[in-house]
Amino acid sequence: MGNALKVVDAGEIPVAPARPRGRPAEELARACVALQTLGIRDREMYSLLFRKTLEENPDFFGVWSVWEPDALDGQDAKFRNAPGHDQSGRFVPFWNRSGGEVRLDPVTGYEYPGPGNWYWVSTSQKQLCVMDPYMYPVAGKRLLLTSQIAPVVMDGQCLGITGVDISVEWFVEHTMKGKAGASLPETNLYEELMERGLVFLNKRGEVRYWTQKTRELLARYLPEPERLLPREVLKAVNASTGAGPVQIHFRHCYSELAVTIIPLRSEALVVASETSYSPCDRACTLTAREREVHHWLSQGKSNEQIAQILGISVHTVKNHLDHIFEKLGVDNRVAAAMACIDRPAAA
Known part of the structure; x- marks a missing residue:
């Protein structure tokens, strides 16, 4: 992540x-x-x-x-x-x-x-x-x-x-009326039509309104959805002031959450949209060299062995692995090796 x-x-x-x-x-x-x-x-x-x-x-x-x-x-x-x-x-x-x-x-x-x-x-x-x-x-x-x-x-x-x-x-004006202290609604019209999660924040980055559906969406990516990662959101709210919308991307396995922070008059609007990818979709973004490294990684080779096979430095292998992890949306060798393991090593 x-x-x-x-x-x-x-x-x-x-x-x-x-x-x-x-x-x-x-x-x-x-x-x-x-x-x-x-x-x-x-x-x-x-x-x-x-x-x-x-x-x-x-x-x-x-x-x-x-x-x-x-x-x-x-x-x-x-x-x-x-x-x-x-x-x-x-x-x-x-x-x-x-x-x-x-x-x-x-x-x-x-x-x-x-x-x-x-x-x-x-x-x-x-x-x-x-x-x-x-x-x-x-x-x-x-x-x-x-x-x-x-x-x-x-x-x-x-x-x-x-x-x-x-x-x-x-929508903000009419949705926020009477919401103080209210229980979480299940969903709302905006989420149903636009397939986006919606959160209203005050200027301190505290949640004023969200639905249960949006909370569950964020919980799949954020470790403490009750607080919506205040430090990152506060940083984004501050960055959005006078500079237009700010986006934070969270990746988990083969899906990505794009969180867009938009400054309004008295609060900030957070719009969350999720995109799913198949492993092969992500694998298609690898360069020819990255696919070679991925192939030998899938064969259980160490960084030193991959470097020797491909005639490159261990440091270069490490850089390729960092790019592979990022593109595949994984954070370890095992998950990377399991991604599209049946694809050829090079195009």
Whole structure:
């Protein structure tokens, strides 16, 4: 088990495939495909679908879609700068609750990789994705949002994407009401939709709110989940002040926990997401030389014997082993030797 502290830009926080639980974005994508199949191309019909979905789900901040050029009806040129469109005429409606009322804006920031990674990843991977919290401009303000995003795929072609947003600030405000001294809830909407654990900390790094599900997730990686490793979290909270989100990574066997600390007004938000790897997935990251070292390690050879076989120094073998342990997510020779032991020594 190990961890590393680093500062990351909000646009660099990775997206991860969502798991099959609440999938409103995917349901919207399927509805769009159904309309296309029926030959319905009226943009007002699609826009009404997104608006109704938002109105019927008060916990959602936004429901939106971004379509590829001319993918909806081939008439983008007719809709330039119309409501729910931008100067390109692409259908990019963003129904949201900015200012406490339902309003329509065009989606922005999808044009280029980087800030628009949520768009590029979703269209290229053609699968349901979840974004960790990121800053997004809405009605002249920058809001912290997190999104579930699904591709609209028809006959193997991605026509665009649909998305559902939750405002992190709104969620914090409504979740924290009446939580002082309350027993741990089993789970919450955010965790169900976004497949992320959620913890609210005060400025001293003390836990103000988390669910039983999140506590159990952290307990698989942290030796004292009741305290959430205060020294490391405090260090991350301090590092996040004025520097954007901070991530700490914890690895255990063939899974990894990414803990992202995001500073808010009066507390810090901790978002925990877990990624699992198969042993062979990790083994594929080894270089050719590391795979040779791994092969002889699996044969029970000592560092000195491996050095002699490969014609390198013992110190170099030790460096290779450190890299192998890190890449395989293990902390000893036995666990490393057991990882993908049937793989060839070199590619």
